Amino acid sequence: MADRCALVVGASRGLGLVLANELVRRGWRVIATVRQERGELRAGERMSIESLEMNDVGEVGALRERLAGCSLDLLFVNAAIDRGDLPIDQVPTDMFTEVMVTNALGPLRVLEALRDLVVPGGTVAVMSSEQGSVSLNTEGGYELYKASKAALNQLMRSYATRHAGDGHTKLLIDPGHNRTRLGGPDAPLEPEESMTAVVDVLEKQAGSPGLRFLDRHGETVPW
Numbered sequence: 715m716a717d718r719c720a721l722v723v724g725a726s727r728g729l730g731l732v733l734a735n736e737l738v739r740r741g742w743r744v745i746a747t748v749r750q751e752r753g754e755l756r757a758g759e760r761m762s763i764e765s766l767e768m769n770d771v772g773e774v775g776a777l778r779e780r781l782a783g784c785s786l787d788l789l790f791v792n793a794a795i796d797r798g799d800l801p802i803d804q805v806p807t808d809m810f811t812e813v814m815v816t817n818a819l820g821p822l823r824v825l826e827a828l829r830d831l832v833v834p835g836g837t838v839a840v841m842s843s844e845q846g847s848v849s850l851n852t853e854g855g856y857e858l859y860k861a862s863k864a865a866l867n868q869l870m871r872s873y874a875t876r877h878a879g880d881g882h883t884k885l886l887i888d889p890g891h892n893r894t895r896l897g898g899p900d901a902p903l904e905p906e907e908s909m910t911a912v913v914d915v916l917e918k919q920a921g922s923p924g925l926r927f928l929d930r931h932g933e934t935v936p937w
């Protein structure tokens with residue numbers, strides 16, 4: 715168990731940073747990606763840092779080449795953005811494109827490019843949100859962000875169907891509303907507590923193939 719290896723995409727700050735550190739604390743080896751700024755992420759004996767702008771296809775390919783020979787027990791795409799709370803008709807087209815590419819297309823490109831590094835019985839996971847649930851969307855607000863997470867969930871279902879026979883555990887994770895730059899200062903949850911719970915879920919789900927959309931308690935989130 716001590717040699718389990720995880721790749722966490724988007725670990726410069728917020729939930730990705732805390733997730734990467736929690737995995738190391740539990741004895742995982744972690745490869746964590748950042749863009750230009752490392753933020754608070756620190757390399758260490760069990761933590762190595764790679765550079766990745768997730769939306770740059772060339773950078774994704776270059777990362778795949780640098781990781782040749784690596785065996786991943788967990789491939790976790792955490793990176794995403796939010797661009798505020800405009801009604802959808804007031805969202806500029808370039809903002810719509812940026813959020814959809816970052817939150818839906820980018821994560822799936824990363825999964826497709828790196829999935830062959832995931833060991834048999836390994837896990838591929840993406841940070842989603844309850845906000846991506848179509849059936850739970852009964853209150854207004856954050857229309858673009860919600861649409862991007864719904865698109866992510868839909869693309870992950872297509873991915874899971876396409877790769878149904880690969881034996882990987884496939885997870886969409888709802889971390890709850892946390893105090894980060896994205897979640898805001900008034901969010902009710904501490905990232906340290908939430909990511910401890912999320913790693914519990916990841917470890918419990920390991921080795922159970924198929925796609926699940928789970929919250930940090932391991933409960934199913936309705937599509």
Ligand SMILES: NC(=O)c1ccc[n+]([C@@H]2O[C@H](COP(=O)([O-])OP(=O)(O)OC[C@H]3O[C@@H](n4cnc5c(N)ncnc54)[C@H](OP(=O)(O)O)[C@@H]3O)[C@@H](O)[C@H]2O)c1
Pocket residue numbers: 723724725726727728729730748749750751753766767768769792793794795816820841842843844888889890891892893894895896897898901
């Ligand atoms: N916080 C919440 O309440 C909450 C609730 C539900 C779901 N989530 C989800 O949890 C995940 C993490 O959110 P967070 O609250 O920790 O957000 P955050 O503090 O804003 O951190 C976002 C992370 O994603 C990275 N990132 C963004 N765009 C990227 C790109 N194109 N390429 C590479 N990295 C990129 C950022 O890197 P830089 O530092 O370089 O910008 C940063 O490390 C997201 O998927 C978010 O949707 C959060």
